[in-house]
Amino acid sequence: MGLLTNILLAPFLGPVWGTRFTLDKVDRAVREQLTDDTPIKEDLMALQLKLEMGEIDDDEYVKQETEIMQRLRDVREWRERFGMSVGGGPVRVAEEQETE
Amino acid sequence: MTAETASASELAPGEGKYVYCIIRNDRSREFGEIGIGNGQRVYSINHKDLSAVVSDTPIVIYDPTRENVLAHEFVNETVMREFTLIPMSFGTVFRSENDVLALLRSTYQAFTDVLDKMQDKIEFGLKILWDRDKVVAAIERDNDEIRRLKDEITRNAASSTYFARMQLGRLVEAAMEDASNRYVTDIHEQLKSVSVASRSNKVIGDRMILNAAFLVDRKDEKGFDEKVKAISLQYEDLLSFKYTGPWPPYNFVNIKLKLEKAT
Numbered sequence: 001m002g003l004l005t006n007i008l009l010a011p012f013l014g015p016v017w018g019t020r021f022t023l024d025k026v027d028r029a030v031r032e033q034l035t036d037d038t039p040i041k042e043d044l045m046a047l048q049l050k051l052e053m054g055e056i057d058d059d060e061y062v063k064q065e066t067e068i069m070q071r072l073r074d075v076r077e078w079r080e081r082f083g084m085s086v087g088g089g090p091v092r093v094a095e096e097q098e099t100e
Numbered sequence: 101m102t103a104e105t106a107s108a109s110e111l112a113p114g115e116g117k118y119v120y121c122i123i124r125n126d127r128s129r130e131f132g133e134i135g136i137g138n139g140q141r142v143y144s145i146n147h148k149d150l151s152a153v154v155s156d157t158p159i160v161i162y163d164p165t166r167e168n169v170l171a172h173e174f175v176n177e178t179v180m181r182e183f184t185l186i187p188m189s190f191g192t193v194f195r196s197e198n199d200v201l202a203l204l205r206s207t208y209q210a211f212t213d214v215l216d217k218m219q220d221k222i223e224f225g226l227k228i229l230w231d232r233d234k235v236v237a238a239i240e241r242d243n244d245e246i247r248r249l250k251d252e253i254t255r256n257a258a259s260s261t262y263f264a265r266m267q268l269g270r271l272v273e274a275a276m277e278d279a280s281n282r283y284v285t286d287i288h289e290q291l292k293s294v295s296v297a298s299r300s301n302k303v304i305g306d307r308m309i310l311n312a313a314f315l316v317d318r319k320d321e322k323g324f325d326e327k328v329k330a331i332s333l334q335y336e337d338l339l340s341f342k343y344t345g346p347w348p349p350y351n352f353v354n355i356k357l358k359l360e361k362a363t
Binding site for chain 2: 076089093
């Protein structure tokens with residue numbers, strides 16, 4: 001949001017096509033951020049390590065885990081909204097392979 | 101009312117199958133009520149001499165919570181006591197027994213090949229973290245140039261330049277990276293004779309210098325174990341070791357299953 005405002009209010013707006021190009025790029029960056037669960041999974045692994053190393057207790061773990069699970073669900077929801085593939089959920093053997 | 105009933109029946113275990121792993125087995129097998137979702141019954145679905153180890157599940161997406169992941173791992177650990185297994189990814193759910201059979205049928209040859217290759221192999225995880233302060237102290241002790249520069253800076257605290265401090269920082273960083281590489285190479289070298297293969301994963305956080313998985317022959321399990329203990333003694337002043345296993349060969353089985361979303 002802040003980034004968008006900065007770009008929109010920038011005093012040195014270029015030609016229209018330039019602005020649109022920038023907005024497209026921002027849009028893509030935002031979309032990538034909304035739909036990428038890699039950093040969330042890394043946070044989860046880091047959290048797990050903290051528990052294993054005795055740096056946090058079970059209660060703290062569960063508390064932070066709940067937040068991370070919510071973030072994962074949010075990403076899943078955005079991915080569905082953008083029509084991207086989603087991990088988890090029921091699967092079956094892909095059609096082509098069955099006929100091999 | 102009808103909608104409620106429909107969603108309730110969606111949540112009832114029964115229709116879906118959660119798949120934990122694939123094993124070589126041609127009889128009906130029960131593994132106890134240890135499955136994901138409050139101790140579901142874990143059993144086998146068979147096709148020729150292959151079995152999928154499954155439990156009944158509603159059609160849901162499982163969050164990778166510790167509880168769920170531990171349930172998944174516990175089933176595989178239990179099965180592993182008797183069988184060589186190919187672990188499935190966490191959260192793999194099929195709609196029906198028929199869909200699981202389709203998987204076993206269509207991937208029969210690949211599963212068989214991998215099971216042959218993984219026969220009597222187990223995996224160990226080794227994460228190594230360093231204590232930055234101790235490593236820096238060791239570096240200052242062993243590296244003349246760094247020690248001299250540091251002494252100089254401390255002696256002339258007031259007049260020592262920003263540049264000298266920057267230079268010290270850079271030297272220490274470089275020396276630490278060297279040290280990390282040296283430790284990791286040495287440890288890999290020592291474990292080579294007691295393992296079949298190893299794989300390094302991305303390190304977690306800024307204290308970890310190694311996050312590796314080792315594939316070990318069951319007959320070398322004791323040897324591997326002893327070696328890891330010896331290494332952790334050798335480095336006990338500098339590094340802490342997080343050693344886990346035996347695991348199923350999570351990091352060494354790489355079958356690309358052609359699965360698609362079941363709608």
